[in-house]
Amino acid sequence: MSLVLRIALPVPLATLFDYLPPASGTAVAGSRVLVPFGRSKVVGVVVETDVPAQVGNTRLKRVLRMLDDEPLLDAELMQTLAWAADYWLGAPGEAYANALPLLLREDKALPETREPSWQLTIAGRSALDAGSRRGGSRALLQTLLAGPLSATELDATLPDWRAAARRLAEAGLIERAEPAPSATFFPAAPAHALHAEQDAAVAAVTEAFGCFQPFLLDGITGSGKTEVYLSLIERTLAQGRQALLLVPEIGLAPQTVRRLRDRLGVPVEVLHSNLAEGERARAWLRMRSGEARVVLGTRSAVFTPLPHAGLIIVDEEHDSAYKQQEGFRYHARDLALVRGRALQVPVLLGSATPSLESLANVEAGRYRALHLRSRPAATQSPQVQIVDMRAQRLEHGLSPALLHVVGETVARGEQVLVFRNRRGYAPVLLCHNCGWHAECPRCEHPLTLHAAWRKLACHHCDLQAPVPSACPACGSQELKPQGQGTERLEETLTAHFPQTPVLRIDRETTRRRDAFEQLLDNLAQDAPAILVGTQMLAKGHDLPNLTLVAIVGVDEGLLSVDFRSSERLAQLVVQVAGRAGRARKPGRVLLQTHHPDHPLLRTLLWQGYASAVKELLAERKQTGLPPYGHQVLLRCEAHQRAAVDAFLAEACAALPDTSKLQIAGPMPAPMPLRAGRQRGQLLIEATNRRDLHAAVRPWSMQLAQLPSARKVRWSLDVDPIDLY
Ligand code: ADP
Ligand code: ZN
């Protein structure tokens, strides 16, 4: 029996692969290797070395080449990834692939950790003076006259500079410049004097430096959580250690990055999916080498190497963006805690609306709660009011009372946010003559009307269709948009308040990389304005002149069947409401609804989030739902319903026969048809997490072998956050 390397390959199979060691050199765990796989070559990560082979010698192939001399992933990350693949029942190779920036998953040498830049040579200067070059070459010479520029900077100023750079470099007119060291060139802004509650929070976490201890920082929007993070990161840096700050969305990043840089006076690495791949890989490598000390990033940044870890912070810990919903379905908040334990550092979870999971962990004594109850900068908490929509004459979904208050607010020179969590013009296009409505044939779901694009679009599968000029069923011209999306509200408000700029902020208006930030920058000026937006706007942007938040159309959330919808709705309402009155002016919140007496809304508005979630937690406890019970969801889809049914039936029959599991299904998914595929699911629940894993782990290995598995796509979701 020969000794082999056990290697994780980026394929969706729940196994590691054995290879003979490379002909020369010694591969170590955590390093990357190039191996033959099928007819191609793939980059894998060595997980174990010198292990006995599981198959006979004849079938073993040899590693082609080592890509790293030393581990790229350190022991802690390797251990965490193995744990994660096991916990979320993922393919190990996909877990490792998630941890590495895309560029590092390729068969290439590691990029320099600093981006090289280009500068003029003396010959280049003369050429420019002599005017001997034309076109793109001349433009590049001129651009570099002011000083060296990096590829990223050149991309921004001179989009097609690369061909010119090649020509000029060959002619000796430009050359690579030494990258500027990322020195401490940012001025450090003075810190606020912390108020008593902030001080207590900082002291508690500082005391836990060097040990694993989770904290939940529970503080309303504007209560100074970010100040607490800054102060703690400062202390982490002072100890020569690294800090990781996770945020749910890149929309939040620019403002926070600016605050971090201004305060800390050190470079802040940023990691998110909108970043150019080179930049991402470099930031990751700078953290790995210890050259960089602070990283701010979205979900996948939880995999950043932290050889000198001091502190991990997860901001807006309740946010569902932390859960990856495809491929390797991990939860970044939960993984942050696992890393905190392995690295022996405190983990601080912050939120104005903590998740029920984290609150239950506080209740059970696993997390320590820290509270910020007051708002340092605001004079008072916003005043909240319900607008009863019943029996009102609505103007495109907006009640007269609401429009009146909007008018008063902009007349005072202040800003208004109208929140509606639906993009497009109208969610339904209906024939008033026969009742036909436009529907996605692939999802059997109404198509959303997008007026500016003159299109109907399916928000579930991206199908687009032209807007019919007459009803396809009866030929009538009476096609009417039903309901309101942000686009329609924008139109209505523009017509109603012609003197006031109306700004729509949703996925359509912010498609470009920095459009979101630009839109918000325009608003930082204190001119009156009306913002219309989806939940992108619910997140921590500081708009000091925003004094009114009008929440319209949350009723869908009150009626949903998903057991998490009440929690989500409560979080959304509180987060959106938190946008009002962040500076010295008092804020006001209007919530327009057809259900003014709904118990959740009443508790939320009169007693606050803490009381509302206490009731929700009690309900969950009574019904044994998460966080008091644990779930694994098997999803399945195929073109034929029969294939889905056959697979789920076989899967269900293969489950171990134990009274510790409760099984719901097989049943159709809440959306039984999507993008032309039939969908079904099987939900497995248990009171005890360990029982659930013990039963499901071996079963998950069997699923791929089921005869019916070949005809379907299936996936497992451990701790699913929605049952779709
Ligand atoms: P959160 O992250 O909880 O929304 P922030 O940390 O952004 O709150 O603080 C809200 C506002 O209050 C910011 O403008 C911040 O500069 C200010 N602030 C926070 N802490 C203090 C303090 N101790 N003294 C004065 N202003 C503060
Ligand atoms: Zn019709």
Ligand code: ZN
């Ligand atoms: Zn569709």
